[in-house]
Amino acid sequence: MAKSYISYNQIHQSIRDAVERYKINSEFKPDLMITITGGGLVPSRILRTFLDKRNDRNVPIQAIGLSLYEEIEADQAAGGTGENIEVRKTQWLNLPEQMSLLNRNILLVDEVDDTRKTLAYAVDELIKDIQAEEVRQGMEPGSSDTKLGVFVLHNKLKPKKRELPDHIMKNYFACVDLPDKWLVYPWDAIDIEEHTELSKSPSPK
């Protein structure tokens, strides 16, 4: 598969542009980020730089771990097709007692939306957590004023294997839409100078 190299500077700039373009600070107003490790880590930290503080504090970032690609690779190495591999949790939220998911504007952050399996799984699980907390508080599931949105650096334009619910797609923010190519991120580079040079060659638009 053709590759496209993405530099740190391109990432920084596309996040800045996306925050402006989607008016994220004035419309969605995130007050909690949930990042999918490891691809979402650097993007969520850069994104925080462009988000308005809430009560004079930086928007907190919580991390969750999900695995899909490593499992697919392992299945393929064992002679399988990798097609039937599902996402599984490797790490989940462990919020301090005083921190609630309810009545928050939560932005789920990852680096790339490829088949959408990972995002759809994470969204389903977070909705379950939100509803469970609502029930614990004696509320009807879905009745709190909690917003969940998705922020990704890259969305690959291709048929997706999973869909996101409509109310999530209303708050779906992709910095850049790209054709279906393999994206090489700078945090995976061994030689960052060479990687940055490669990112300057004409990339797929």
Ligand code: 5GP
């Ligand atoms: P999805 O569940 O949308 O198929 O895949 C999501 C995960 O697959 C991403 O979080 C990322 O870890 C990995 N992935 C998918 N496409 C690419 C790509 O083009 N480049 C890199 N580096 N990772 C990818």
